[in-house]
Amino acid sequence: MTKLSSLVLVVSGPSGVGKSTALAELAELAEVEVVVSVTTRSRRQDETDAVDYHFVDEETFREMVSRDGFLEWVTYDGHLYGTPQRAVEEVLERGKVAVLEIERQGALAVKRTFPQTVAVLLEPPSRGDLEARLRSRGASGEFLDRRLALAERDDPMQGDLYDEIVTSAETSETVEALVRIIETRYQPPAPD
Numbered sequence: 362m363t364k365l366s367s368l369v370l371v372v373s374g375p376s377g378v379g380k381s382t383a384l385a386e387l388a389e390l391a392e393v394e395v396v397v398s399v400t401t402r403s404r405r406q407d408e409t410d411a412v413d414y415h416f417v418d419e420e421t422f423r424e425m426v427s428r429d430g431f432l433e434w435v436t437y438d439g440h441l442y443g444t445p446q447r448a449v450e451e452v453l454e455r456g457k458v459a460v461l462e463i464e465r466q467g468a469l470a471v472k473r474t475f476p477q478t479v480a481v482l483l484e485p486p487s488r489g490d491l492e493a494r495l496r497s498r499g500a501s502g503e504f505l506d507r508r509l510a511l512a513e514r515d516d517p518m519q520g521d522l523y524d525e526i527v528t529s530a531e532t533s534e535t536v537e538a539l540v541r542i543i544e545t546r547y548q549p550p551a552p553d
């Protein structure tokens with residue numbers, strides 16, 4: 362019988378809040394595996410295929426949808442993003458914590474499928490801080506405006522979807538907060 366009882370940790374937050382940096386550090390923990398999403402958006406210069414995302418074209422993405430390959434998928438800012446179902450199951454079968462970096466609609470869908478999901482919202486200390494972080498990774502003009510608008514639009518809609526809210530100022534503090542959440546909620550599988 363497959364063990365699917367271990368923890369799913371969903372981490373959401375606006376672009377630029379520092380999710381990827383924090384999760385790269387969190388992934389160093391032996392009991393944690395970050396699941397790599399699939400997307401049709403183009404790769405940024407600082408990103409690596411199969412590490413940050415599996416970058417695919419729309420046809421490939423749609424094929425995966427028709428094969429039921431996604432646990433959930435959404436359209437966000439004109440691009441498709443999806444969580445590969447099998448990758449999540451494999452992490453859970455290994456008895457580890459599956460970490461997903463996804464937006465709120467996806468978080469809701471994952472919570473429905475896996476009731477053991479803990480959803481965490483990372484919030485920037487301020488809008489100014491978020492804008493500075495987005496600019497520092499090269500965002501400007503219309504793209505910057507759109508991402509800031511999306512962050513604001515999403516904010517009041519969080520409702521009670523999230524189990525924990527973490528203000529993300531320093532990466533080390535964010536990682537510590539996530540580790541504490543895992544320690545409180547995760548029970549490693551008993552040896553066979």
Ligand code: 5GP
Binds near residue numbers: 402
């Ligand atoms: P970005 O383009 O900045 O990497 O990501 C845009 C948004 O899509 C972020 O909020 C990110 O968390 C979300 N996202 C990334 N992968 C997935 C996914 O597989 N599913 C869902 N629902 N959202 C995702």
